[in-house]
Amino acid sequence: MKKKTIAGFFAGIGGIEEGFHREGARTVFLCEKDERAKAVLKKHYPRIKIADDITEVESIPKVDIVTAGFPCQDLSQAGLKKGIEGSQSSLVQHLFRILGNVEEEKRPEWIVIENVSYMVSLDSGNAIKYITSELEKLGYVWGYRIVDARAFGVPQRRQRLLLVASKNNDVRNVLFADDIKEPPVNDSIGDIDPNRLYGFYWTEGKRGLGWTVDGVPTLKIGSKIGIPSPPAIWNPATNFFGTPDIRDAEKLQGFNTDWTLPAMKLKKAKRGDRWHLVGNAVCVNMSQWLAHRIFNPGQFDTKLSKEIHRKKWPKAAYGYEGHVFEVNVGMWPINMNTPPLKDYLQYPLKPLTKKGMRGFYTRAVESTLINYPESFIKSMEVFLENMEGD
Numbered sequence: 001m002k003k004k005t006i007a008g009f010f011a012g013i014g015g016i017e018e019g020f021h022r023e024g025a026r027t028v029f030l031c032e033k034d035e036r037a038k039a040v041l042k043k044h045y046p047r048i049k050i051a052d053d054i055t056e057v058e059s060i061p062k063v064d065i066v067t068a069g070f071p072c073q074d075l076s077q078a079g080l081k082k083g084i085e086g087s088q089s090s091l092v093q094h095l096f097r098i099l100g101n102v103e104e105e106k107r108p109e110w111i112v113i114e115n116v117s118y119m120v121s122l123d124s125g126n127a128i129k130y131i132t133s134e135l136e137k138l139g140y141v142w143g144y145r146i147v148d149a150r151a152f153g154v155p156q157r158r159q160r161l162l163l164v165a166s167k168n169n170d171v172r173n174v175l176f177a178d179d180i181k182e183p184p185v186n187d188s189i190g191d192i193d194p195n196r197l198y199g200f201y202w203t204e205g206k207r208g209l210g211w212t213v214d215g216v217p218t219l220k221i222g223s224k225i226g227i228p229s230p231p232a233i234w235n236p237a238t239n240f241f242g243t244p245d246i247r248d249a250e251k252l253q254g255f256n257t258d259w260t261l262p263a264m265k266l267k268k269a270k271r272g273d274r275w276h277l278v279g280n281a282v283c284v285n286m287s288q289w290l291a292h293r294i295f296n297p298g299q300f301d302t303k304l305s306k307e308i309h310r311k312k313w314p315k316a317a318y319g320y321e322g323h324v325f326e327v328n329v330g331m332w333p334i335n336m337n338t339p340p341l342k343d344y345l346q347y348p349l350k351p352l353t354k355k356g357m358r359g360f361y362t363r364a365v366e367s368t369l370i371n372y373p374e375s376f377i378k379s380m381e382v383f384l385e386n387m388e389g390d
Helices: 015-021 035-044 089-101 122-137 246-252 261-265 273-279 284-295 354-366 374-389
Strands: 005-009 026-031 049-051 065-068 110-116 141-148 159-166 198-200 232-235 240-243 305-308 316-320 323-327
Touching: 005 015, 015 026, 015 065, 015 284, 035 049, 035 261, 035 273, 065 089, 089 122, 110 122, 110 284, 122 141, 122 159, 122 316, 159 284, 240 374, 246 273, 261 273, 354 374
Parallel strands: 005 026, 005 065, 026 049, 065 110
Antiparallel strands: 110 159, 141 159, 141 316, 198 232, 232 240, 305 323, 316 323
């Protein structure tokens, strides 16, 4: 069978495309402006043309699939919250401009868009409303679903919105044919199992914790000035607090070891650049599942959906010609039996610094918003005592 072809916009380090490649597709065109990401793409896909700026792209080769993980800075709960009209996230309008330039009969069969889950809530869901309206104008039926990366075999709690649009295929058989009714996770702050590792955001403390049992919270891009911001990992059995190696962070996104290393060959490379690229990436395992379902559709149960008149956008939906249908599915389409975090990590954790640990500890004990486990607080005290003893 002839390989499906891809044109990828806002490609980053190729997370969406790499997942599709693992299912037999091939990319013929990429667009990415970040020089660090382009260095990674050029290393792994040396024969693919890479355009610099989507605002300057007028046309694309004839392809089967267009992918786009457009900027989330204006849509993220932890970001600018300016909405779809923000300077970064509004760049997606150029995707629709380019598709509009393509003759109708030559438009790609599939459109795949990835972004943060918060976009369905922010600003009354104006972002998802805009995107789906533009797709309908171009003649596409669309569907989206918020999924958790842990469903696909990586111990990272990363909730993302996957949107699929098609001209002639039933997107419901792609997005909603699979569903795990009772996911095998419980991230509540409760009893501590000394045989497990626990991930959390150590740069916060009074409000956002990101508490994740046997996994890490969502990997972030770090600060604007290039300081990495990896999550922390707590080992209650040894009273140890550390951060993962960048190579394990790449693995937590489904990439091969040192996937982002080519970015460090740039003249102005900073130590936080690889963390930025990884935090900004699309999980390869997630996109591979989506590619598999596009190429091998399942069977949607129509009893799972009902038409709605939007007051707010649901976590899963499909629509066409102004109609929107909510779909009763969860964030785990499948369960790939994610291994324990301690077995998944390949490299030693880097101990938190005394300054970083003490700062988090102070915020944690002062917080009235988060009920930290007593054993967690005690373990931090032991860790600090050991550091001061050294």
